[in-house]
Amino acid sequence: MSRLDSERRVLLSKATDEPDALGMFAQASARLRRVVPFDAAVWRVTDPETGIMTTPMHGENIDATGCFEYWETELLAGSVNLYSELTTAPVPVAALRDATGGSPGSSAVYVDFMEPRGLYDELRAVLRVGGRPQGTISLFRTSKAFSRADVEFVNSLVTPLARRLRSYAAPGQYALTTGGPGLLVFDAAGSLMSANDEARHYLENLPTGGPSATSLLGLAVPPWLHTIALTAQSGPAWIRLRTRAGRWLVCHASPMHEVGGAPQGSAVVLEPAKASDVMPLVADAYELSDREVEVTQYVARGLPTDKIAEHLFLSPHTVRDHIKAIFEKTQVSSRGELVGKLFVEHYQPAIEKTVHAADERRPTARRLG
Numbered sequence: 001m002s003r004l005d006s007e008r009r010v011l012l013s014k015a016t017d018e019p020d021a022l023g024m025f026a027q028a029s030a031r032l033r034r035v036v037p038f039d040a041a042v043w044r045v046t047d048p049e050t051g052i053m054t055t056p057m058h059g060e061n062i063d064a065t066g067c068f069e070y071w072e073t074e075l076l077a078g079s080v081n082l083y084s085e086l087t088t089a090p091v092p093v094a095a096l097r098d099a100t101g102g103s104p105g106s107s108a109v110y111v112d113f114m115e116p117r118g119l120y121d122e123l124r125a126v127l128r129v130g131g132r133p134q135g136t137i138s139l140f141r142t143s144k145a146f147s148r149a150d151v152e153f154v155n156s157l158v159t160p161l162a163r164r165l166r167s168y169a170a171p172g173q174y175a176l177t178t179g180g181p182g183l184l185v186f187d188a189a190g191s192l193m194s195a196n197d198e199a200r201h202y203l204e205n206l207p208t209g210g211p212s213a214t215s216l217l218g219l220a221v222p223p224w225l226h227t228i229a230l231t232a233q234s235g236p237a238w239i240r241l242r243t244r245a246g247r248w249l250v251c252h253a254s255p256m257h258e259v260g261g262a263p264q265g266s267a268v269v270l271e272p273a274k275a276s277d278v279m280p281l282v283a284d285a286y287e288l289s290d291r292e293v294e295v296t297q298y299v300a301r302g303l304p305t306d307k308i309a310e311h312l313f314l315s316p317h318t319v320r321d322h323i324k325a326i327f328e329k330t331q332v333s334s335r336g337e338l339v340g341k342l343f344v345e346h347y348q349p350a351i352e353k354t355v356h357a358a359d360e361r362r363p364t365a366r367r368l369g
Contacts, residue, residue, distance in 0.1 A: 007035045008156055016164040021045050021135070022207060024164060025058035028157070036150045038139040040119070042067065042210070044224075045165060047239040048132035048284060051084060052231060053224045054239040054251075057210035062140075064211035067223040070113050070138075072190065075230050077108035081124050087133045092126040093155045095146035102145075114140070121145045125154050127162035130284065134165035169242075169281035182270035185256075186229040188263050192221050202270045205243040225268065228253045232266035240273060240281065248273035282342055286329045295322045300339050 015028035025043035040061035081094045104110040123146040127135040182199030192215040212220040231237040232253030256264040298308040
């Protein structure tokens with residue numbers, strides 16, 4: 001076994017053994033630096049359906065101001081090695097100087113963000129699996145360009161790291177949360193102008209990691225929040241986030257306009273996720289195919305095999321094969337177990353709250369005798 005093969009094996013073993021994304025990023029980054037040296041790095045989770053950065057994020061030698069300037073430039077003027085293009089590229093890894101033929105001045109990120117900070121080259125990667133982005137990596141050097149060998153080594157990590165990121169979406173004991181919508185309002189410059197109490201509560205319970213800037217309201221604004229607020233100025237955007245307790249939230253962002261139609265900034269709403277919001281992530285975590293997801297949804301509705309077959313224009317035998325594969329992937333042995341694992345567990349907090357409220361309303365029985 002070569003040195004590179006050994007380093008790769010240890011890196012993946014250590015990183016994928018971590019219990020959460022933030023731990024995986026920290027472990028992978030520390031190991032990767034030994035093979036592909038770098039001076040600064042940012043590791044991010046992305047929503048696999050929208051490709052927009054979410055939380056958590058792991059940063060090294062990059063401050064909050066730098067993170068915000070990087071994404072503002074990328075969103076408004078980026079043109080080289082765009083993350084959206086890397087997501088569908090044959091190789092989802094690219095180095096800036098190599099991609100520009102040694103002339104990085106054509107990149108707004110280089111001119112506006114990297115060069116003023118003395119950064120010489122950037123290597124980007126999209127961690128993808130099944131055609132969906134699970135995260136992104138940005139590595140920076142202050143001297144010496146990233147080589148083709150560096151790109152190849154990072155590319156060898158993309159799928160296993162993405163698969164592990166995807167697995168973290170598997171439902172925990174409490175997958176959903178309750179509460180009203182949290183509202184945050186940003187001005188056209190991307191500065192936070194107001195926030196209600198619910199928004200503050202949700203932000204306080206999200207994973208930490210990476211630099212955050214303190215707004216005029218005294219509220220920490222993490223890079224993902226700043227990014228989605230800026231993204232929304234061009235049109236509606238949304239992502240899903242998981243709190244430290246494992247509860248799911250949905251973040252919607254929309255552009256705002258003045259009476260005359262001029263841009264006025266954006267509004268960001270954080271609210272509890274519905275099971276339908278989370279189900280695609282859970283299906284990915286268990287590596288269910290699109291067809292298996294369809295079968296699972298019909299099972300959840302209580303349809304027997306023959307009815308599922310009619311709806312999907314399949315034979316009952318094929319449906320049974322799909323159900324068997326679903327059971328194996330989710331490690332259950334019955335339809336009831338499957339529904340409980342993928343759907344009912346998401347409602348557990350709400351169910352417990354309802355039962356508790358009903359118990360409080362129920363009159364206490366008097367003992368006789």
